[in-house]
Every structure is written in C-alpha cells, then in structure tokens.
Amino acid sequence: MARTTLAEFAIEVGDAGTHNVQPLLHEIRHALAQLLEQGKETVIDLRSIPLAPGEEAAIEQALGEGEVRATLSALGPSDFRETSYPGVWVVTHYNRDDQIVGKFVEVTSAPALLRSQTEDIAAGLQRLEARLTQDGGGRVV
Amino acid sequence: MKNDQTLGEILRQQGISRRGFLKFCVATASLLALPPGMVPAIAAALEKARRPSVIWLSFQECTGCTESLTRSDAASIEDLIFNTISLDYHHTLQAASGTGAEDARESAMKENWGKYVLVVDGSIPTGNPGYSTIAGISNVEMLMEAAAGAAAIVAVGSCASFGGIPHASPNPTGAVSVTDLISDKPIVNVPGCPPIPVVIAGVLTHFLTFGIPELDELHRPLAFYGKSIHDRCYRRPFYDKGLFAESFDDEGAKKGWCLYKLGCKGPTTYNACATTKWNQGTSFPIQSGHPCLGCSQPDFWDAGGFYHALSIPTEDTARTVLYGAATGVAAGLALGGLNRARKAHAARKHEKVTINDLEKGG
Amino acid sequence: MTETEFLLWVRGPAFQIATAIFVVGIIVRILEILILGRKPNLAEARGSAVAGGFRTIITRTWPDSGTFKRSGFTLIAGYVFHTGLFVTILLFAPHILVIDEVLGIGWPALPTPVVDATAVITIIALVVVLLHRIKDPVLRFLSRFQDYFVWFLTILPVITGYVAFHRIGLPPPTLIAIHILSVELLMIAFPFTKLAHAFTLFISRWYNGAIAGYRGVNS
Numbered sequence: 001m002a003r004t005t006l007a008e009f010a011i012e013v014g015d016a017g018t019h020n021v022q023p024l025l026h027e028i029r030h031a032l033a034q035l036l037e038q039g040k041e042t043v044i045d046l047r048s049i050p051l052a053p054g055e056e057a058a059i060e061q062a063l064g065e066g067e068v069r070a071t072l073s074a075l076g077p078s079d080f081r082e083t084s085y086p087g088v089w090v091v092t093h094y095n096r097d098d099q100i101v102g103k104f105v106e107v108t109s110a111p112a113l114l115r116s117q118t119e120d121i122a123a124g125l126q127r128l129e130a131r132l133t134q135d136g137g138g139r140v141v
Numbered sequence: 142m143k144n145d146q147t148l149g150e151i152l153r154q155q156g157i158s159r160r161g162f163l164k165f166c167v168a169t170a171s172l173l174a175l176p177p178g179m180v181p182a183i184a185a186a187l188e189k190a191r192r193p194s195v196i197w198l199s200f201q202e203c204t205g206c207t208e209s210l211t212r213s214d215a216a217s218i219e220d221l222i223f224n225t226i227s228l229d230y231h232h233t234l235q236a237a238s239g240t241g242a243e244d245a246r247e248s249a250m251k252e253n254w255g256k257y258v259l260v261v262d263g264s265i266p267t268g269n270p271g272y273s274t275i276a277g278i279s280n281v282e283m284l285m286e287a288a289a290g291a292a293a294i295v296a297v298g299s300c301a302s303f304g305g306i307p308h309a310s311p312n313p314t315g316a317v318s319v320t321d322l323i324s325d326k327p328i329v330n331v332p333g334c335p336p337i338p339v340v341i342a343g344v345l346t347h348f349l350t351f352g353i354p355e356l357d358e359l360h361r362p363l364a365f366y367g368k369s370i371h372d373r374c375y376r377r378p379f380y381d382k383g384l385f386a387e388s389f390d391d392e393g394a395k396k397g398w399c400l401y402k403l404g405c406k407g408p409t410t411y412n413a414c415a416t417t418k419w420n421q422g423t424s425f426p427i428q429s430g431h432p433c434l435g436c437s438q439p440d441f442w443d444a445g446g447f448y449h450a451l452s453i454p455t456e457d458t459a460r461t462v463l464y465g466a467a468t469g470v471a472a473g474l475a476l477g478g479l480n481r482a483r484k485a486h487a488a489r490k491h492e493k494v495t496i497n498d499l500e501k502g503g
Numbered sequence: 504m505t506e507t508e509f510l511l512w513v514r515g516p517a518f519q520i521a522t523a524i525f526v527v528g529i530i531v532r533i534l535e536i537l538i539l540g541r542k543p544n545l546a547e548a549r550g551s552a553v554a555g556g557f558r559t560i561i562t563r564t565w566p567d568s569g570t571f572k573r574s575g576f577t578l579i580a581g582y583v584f585h586t587g588l589f590v591t592i593l594l595f596a597p598h599i600l601v602i603d604e605v606l607g608i609g610w611p612a613l614p615t616p617v618v619d620a621t622a623v624i625t626i627i628a629l630v631v632v633l634l635h636r637i638k639d640p641v642l643r644f645l646s647r648f649q650d651y652f653v654w655f656l657t658i659l660p661v662i663t664g665y666v667a668f669h670r671i672g673l674p675p676p677t678l679i680a681i682h683i684l685s686v687e688l689l690m691i692a693f694p695f696t697k698l699a700h701a702f703t704l705f706i707s708r709w710y711n712g713a714i715a716g717y718r719g720v721n722s
Contacts (some may be wrong), residue, residue: 020379042179045170050416052375093164099421102171111491113167119150131201194681359505383596383615402600409510409676439507445514449604451679452597454518455511458605461519472527473534480539490650 020049021058024105028063028088031107035087041108056103063088063105069113076101080111148349149188162187169350172343174364174413186350188488190225193349194253195260196287197231200280201273201307201316202263206298207233208340210333212420222449225349226258232275243276250290258348259291261319264300264307284322293327293352293353294319299436302330302360309442320360327353330360334436337417340365359439361411370407370433373415376400394430401432404448406435428462509674510680513687521687528694529702548717554714556709563708587625591618591661605676622665629658653696659685695710 024044031042046056064084072078076096082089089106091113116124146154152162166184170177199207211234226233229249232242249257254289259282266272270279288294296319299305307316320328331344344362347354354362365477371377379385379399386393407415410433414425426433432448435441445455504512566578592598596612603609612618633654636642663685667678692698715721 002325043394045177046420047171048174050375055375058386072160072164075164076166093168095168101168103422104167104171104177113160113163117163119159123158133179248553289654301536372670373676381615383612385596402596409507409679439505440511443505444511450600452552452601453514453604454522454601456519458518458522459607461522462526462605465523466530469527469530470534472540473531476531477534477538479534484539 020051021055021062023047024059024083025062028105028107032085032087035107035109043107044105046103046105059105060090063090069083072113080114081096145191147188148190148192151192155414156379169346172339173347173350174343174417183350184269188497190349192225193292194249194257195226195228195345196249196291197228197234197260197262197316198275198283198287200261200265200301201286201314202298202300204233206262206301206341207231209333209338210297212308212338212464214243226345227484229253231259239276242334243346245294246287253397254290256292256391258345259287259294259295261301262297264304264314264318265322266307266314268481272314280393281322284319288323288326291326291330293348293350294323296320296328296330296332299332299334299370299439299441302332303439305334306442314498328360329353329356329362332359332361332366332439333412333436334434334441336437337365337413337419339417365413365417365438366411368411370410370427371405371417372414374407374427375415378480389415389430400427400430400432402450403432404446404450405432406438406441406444406451407433408451409439412437412494476494506676506680508675510676510683513680513683516685517687521690524570525690526692529699531700532694533702533706536703541710544714544717546718548721550712550716553716555721556713558721559712559715560705560708563711576635577632580628580635582626582633584625587621587628588657588661590621591625591664594618619665619668622668625661626665628659629654629661649696652700653692654683656689656692656696656698660689 027044031040031044034040046059051059061125066082066084066086066088068080068082070080072080076094076098078094079092080089081091087107087109089111091102091104091106091111092100093102095096096100149162152165160208163180163184166180166187167177167238169183170186173183175183193205197207230242232238233330235242235245237245263273263280265280265284267281270281273280275283296302300307300316301319304312304316304318304321307314307351308318318330320330329344329348331341334339343365344354347362354364357363357366371380374380376397376399379397380401382396383394384393385396385402386396387402388394389403401408405427414433415427418425418428434447435444438444442456445451445453533701555616571578588714590613593602594613595618596615599609633651635649636646636654660682662680663682667675667682670679673681689698693701
C-alpha cells in the first residue's frame with residue numbers, strides 16, 4: 001500500500017509570506033543612513049517580528065557576507081558577522097547548550113560586546129598586577 | 142549562596158565577565174519583548190537585583206508546565222535556579238521528599254515572610270478536600286497559607302490561571318483558578334497549556350528586574366499576551382484573501398493556507414506563539430500545519446470542538462432547529478385552528494344590516 | 504463577564520435561544536397565514552390561479568418601467584442592499600460553515616476581499632435608503648418606529664461584521680461576540696417585524712397573482 005511520506009506533506013510557505021522582509025531591509029537602510037549622518041546606532045530584534053518560515057534566511061541572504069566574522073565565548077558562544085553592507089551586523093547569541101537565545105541585526109561600526117568592557121579591563125589589570133607581584137619583580141615568563 | 146547578595150555580585154563571584162553579563166541582559170531584553178535599547182536599564186536592574194525566594198506549589202496539574210520551564214532556552218534552568226532565583230520548594234524538581242521537603246517549604250516561608258514569590262501550577266479543587274492533597278494538606282489550605290506571606294503570585298499554566306482542564310465541564314472536583322480564591326495579592330497569570338517556556342522565565346525575570354509587569358484585565362502580562370495569534374500569524378495574508386485549507390491533507394494544507402476552517406482559534410487567542418515560537422524559535426503549531434487550540438484562553442476546553450471553526454455555535458444547533466421546527470409546526474397548527482374557529486364564529490354571528498335597522502338607529 | 508465568557512455565551516446559549524425563537528416564530532407565522540386561507544371565489548374561473556400565482560412570483564422580481572420611472576432610486580438602492588446582504592450573509596466562508604454545521608448543506612464561498620467590498624457597498628446603500636426615507640415627505644409620513652428599528656437591526660450585523668473582520672477598536676473576541684449578538688437580535692426580531700417579508704414575500708406575491716390569474720388577467 002502506498003503511504004504518504006512526511007516529505008510529501010512538507011508545507012510550502014507559498015508566495016504570500018508576511019511581507020516583512022522588504023520593510024525590514026528598508027528599516028536597515030534608514031538605520032544605516034542615520035549611522036552615517038548622526039552616528040546613531042540601531043539594534044533590531046529579529047525575534048520580535050512575525051516571520052514566515054524561510055524569511056529569516058531570506059533576510060540574511062539579502063544582507064550577504066562581509067569582511068569580518070568574530071566569535072565571543074561568554075555564557076556560551078556568540079557569533080558576530082558583518083554583512084556585505086559595512087555597518088550592518090548579524091549577531092546571534094547561543095547559550096551553553098548551543099541553543100539560540102537571541103538573533104539581532106545591529107547597525108553600528110562595531111558591536112558593543114566586541115569591545116573589551118571597562119569592568120573586565122579593570123579586573124584583567126588587577127590579575128596582571130597580582131601575577132607580576134607574585135612572580136616577584138618583573139621576571140617575564 | 143546567600144540571598145542578600147545582588148545578582149551582579151553573584152555573577153562576578155562565579156567568574157562571569159561583564160561581556161557575559163551584558164549578553165545575558167541582551168537575551169533578557171529579547172525575552173521580555175523589550176526593545177534592545179533597554180539593555181542598559183536591564184543591566185542596572187539585574188546588577189542590583191537580589192535573588193528572591195521562590196516557592197512553587199503544584200496542585201491539580203500534569204507537570205507539563207514544569208516540563209516546559211525546564212526547557213526554557215534563554216536562561217537555562219540551571220542558570221535560572223541558581224543565579225536568578227532561589228527555588229526553595231518545588232516538589233517535582235527538588236531532591237528532598239516527604240517531611241524534608243515540607244520542612245524546606247515551611248522554613249523558606251518563615252524566613253522570607255512577605256517577600257517570597259509564590260508560583261502555582263494546577264487548579265485548586267474546592268469540592269472534597271481529599272481530591273488533591275500534598276503531605277496530607279489540602280490544596281486550598283496550602284495555597285491560602287502560602288499566599289498570605291507572598292509578595293506576589295505567579296499562576297503558571299491555564300489550570301492555575303483559569304482552571305484549565307480540571308475546570309472543564311462538568312468540573313467534577315469544583316476546580317478553580319488562583320484569582321478565584323485570592324484577590325488581595327498581585328497575581329500574574331501566565332496561561333498556556335503549557336505556557337511558552339521563555340514566557341515563564343520572562344515573567345520571573347521581569348519580576349526580578351522591574352517588578353510586576355504591565356497586565357491586562359485577565360492579569361496576563363501584556364508583553365507576551367498583548368496581541369492575538371491571528372494578528373501576528375504569518376498565514377494571515379491567506380485568511381485575508383480567503384484561501385483556506387479544507388482538510389489536513391488537501392492542496393491548501395500543503396500550500397500553507399489559513400487553518401480557520403479546520404478550527405483555528407488564533408483570532409481569539411492571546412499568546413506569543415507566532416513571534417516567540419517554540420523549541421528555540423523553531424516553529425509553532427500553525428507553522429506545523431495544525432490549528433491553534435486556544436490553549437491560553439479561559440475555558441478553552443469548552444469553547445466548541447478543537448476542529449470546529451470559530452464561527453460555528455458551540456452547542457448542537459441542528460437539534461435546536463429540529464425541535465424548534467416541530468414546536469413551530471405544532472404551535473402554528475394550533476394557532477391556525479384557533480384563528481379559523483374565530484373566523485367561523487365571527488362569520489356566524491355576522492348579521493346583515495337592513496334598511497329597517499338603519500332607520501331604527503337614525 | 505470577561506470577553507471570553509461573553510464570546511462563549513453568544514456562541515452557546517444565546518445562539519440556541521435566538522435560533523429557537525427564529526425557527527418557531529417563522530413557522531408559526533407562515534402556518535397562520537396559510538391555514539387562515541382565503542374566501543372561496545364563487546365566480547367562474549377564467550384562468551388558472553396556480554399559473555397566475557407562480558407567474559407573478561417571477562414577474563414581480565423585475566420592476567415594470569412605470570414603477571422604475573416613479574421610484575427608480577428606491578429600486579436601485581433596494582436591489583443593491585438586498586444583493587449585498589445575500590452576498591455577505593450567504594457567500595462568506597465563516598457563515599457557510601455555520602449553515603453547513605446547522606443544516607448540513609454547504610457551498611463554495613466568494614473570495615474574502617469580494618465579500619469585504621460588498622459589505623462596504625451594502626452599508627452605504629443602507630445609509631442611503633435611510634436618508635431617502637427621512638428626506639422624502641411621503642416616506643417619512645408613512646414610517647413608523649418599527650421601520651427605523653428594523654433598519655437598525657439590519658445594518659448592525661453588517662457594520663459589526665465589517666469591524667470584527669478588520670479588528671478595529673476593541674479586543675477581537677469582544678468584536679466577534681458583538682457581531683454574533685447583533686445577528687441574534689436580528690434573528691429574534693425577524694419573525695415578529697416587517698423583516699418577516701423575506702419569507703412572506705412569495706406567499707403574498709402568489710396570492711396576488713392567483714387572484715388575477717383566476718380572473719384571467721395578467722398581474
């Protein structure tokens with residue numbers, strides 16, 4: 001007996017979608033212009049917008065791949081990717097189980113989390129000083 | 142871990158960098174459906190937040206809500222339990238059992254009287270107290286006692302929020318919701334069967350950072366329950382065009398058309414499924430081809446069949462039409478007969494007026 | 504009462520009550536008319552009463568040129584809103600589902616945007632006929648409270664339906680509940696007001712035609 005497989009039941013997205021891809025790209029264009037003219041940064045939470053299956057991928061595809069790709073490792077990995085439009089970054093945060101906890105489009109010259117944080121710098125300085133003191137007078141290891 | 146330390150202090154002690162903390166705040170903003178611009182405010186609030194004692198009571202429930210929460214992705218359950226809240230009693234998750242467990246509940250209540258957060262899942266039977274007990278204490282008694290010392294109550298799931306399945310007709314246990322029993326405490330309802338995991342976590346986090354979230358008239362946080370499924374559904378354009386799946390395996394179903402005719406309750410259901418989605422943002426029922434059951438609405442179990450369109454009456458109208466027609470025919474025949482009799486009577490009594498009558502009268 | 508309780512009430516008990524009153528009321532009124540009958544005509548028949556009756560049912564659907572000249576406006580506006588009501592009530596997918604559920608018969612629906620546009624046209628036509636009724640001295644003189652009341656009951660479901668579909672103003676469950684309630688009010692008033700013409704119309708046309716047919720004249 002012929003059985004219908006799951007693949008035959010694959011639900012198409014159809015051509016309708018949510019019509020949210022184009023407006024989002026326009027929003028990014030506006031944000032980019034603002035960044036250039038006023039230095040104002042924008043963050044768009046991709047999870048706050050209703051998107052049909054495949055539309056998130058469509059946005060990422062439209063934005064393309066740029067020059068920079070960076071990985072952060074704090075409470076799980078985070079992926080920072082500059083798109084083919086300099087100043088537009090796609091940022092994906094994962095938790096320790098590699099599950100996505102947030103996906104954002106950041107319009108900025110560099111995502112804030114990539115910069116070393118003042119508190120961390122201070123803590124790092126303390127550690128370095130402590131180590132140098134421990135090692136006793138500037139002996140380079 | 143002491144409860145008087147702030148969250149910022151605890152995280153630093155655990156060697157979590159500022160970057161890590163900010164990332165946590167970014168995820169929290171997304172979780173709370175707040176604009177990313179709120180991250181600094183969240184960071185400041187979380188930095189100063191103190192871990193609240195949380196007492197979790199489970200009554201007439203299926204543990205689906207706890208199952209859901211333990212799959213919360215934004216803050217993994219370990220993070221949530223050990224960093225953000227101090228879960229002092231949860232009889233499914235805690236290692237202790239029996240007297241030890243109940244002692245933990247009582248001492249947590251005594252130590253944090255007036256300050257702890259009470260989480261309730263499951264409805265409360267008001268019929269025979271023996272319908273549902275924990276350590277020999279009836280659900281009503283345990284709830285009222287714990288509620289008296291709570292700073293706020295979070296009713297997790299449709300059962301605790303609205304009575305849920307135990308409350309469904311004919312409601313044999315006399316099940317009621319938390320809001321049916323308590324009115325003098327701030328109560329946040331987080332309905333859903335189960336609620337979206339990140340929504341449960343989000344409400345607890347919101348309490349920690351900014352206190353009680355903004356609620357609607359059913360005590361639901363507007364951030365998650367402010368919009369209906371229908372209004373945020375990616376299949377909405379098909380509804381607007383009138384393109385419906387007629388069955389679960391027709392062309393329309395395969396093309397991802399609107400599921401209204403298959404009983405979708407999306408137009409009258411408030412929840413965040415269409416945007417937050419489930420399983421790490423993978424999908425939600427409608428995206429998988431199944432109509433929304435409306436599980437986060439009051440009385441969803443009695444709101445007509447799951448696979449009956451929203452426009453269809455909830456009761457058996459065909460029977461009413463049949464009985465109505467029979468009654469109508471009987472009444473019509475009786476009235477018709479009566480009318481005919483009156484007409485015949487009037488005709489019999491009718492006397493022709495003669496010229497003499499007129500002269501007499503004049 | 505919360506919005507959900509309100510919605511469940513109008514979809515449940517209220518719909519049952521309205522349906523019962525509607526069905527009983529219509530059948531009683533029709534039977535009353537039919538059973539009362541007419542006086543036997545003792546004159547010799549010059550034509551067929553039955554043929555005349557059926558002919559008139561059909562011919563009266565189109566106005567003769569004289570009537571059209573005298574009150575063309577009333578006719579056009581009347582046709583527009585009656586056709587509009589037919590389309591919005593009987594050719595909208597969610598409505599067909601109700602009929603299918605209750606009577607077990609269904610038919611294909613029109614595309615939703617067509618029904619949507621028809622609803623707007625229907626509302627405009629209904630407003631226009633009301634203005635005409637108020638403006639025209641003869642019509643105004645002939646109008647009683649009931650005429651305005653049934654107009655209100657008729658336009659209400661169209662407006663509430665339009666608003667509920669477009670989800671304007673109030674929470675959607677409340678809008679849907681108000682729409683269903685407005686229909687229930689219409690159903691309850693239907694048998695006992697001039698609205699009953701939807702059913703009695705063909706009976707009276709048949710009688711008119713039958714009387715003329717018996718006398719051997721065209722009506």
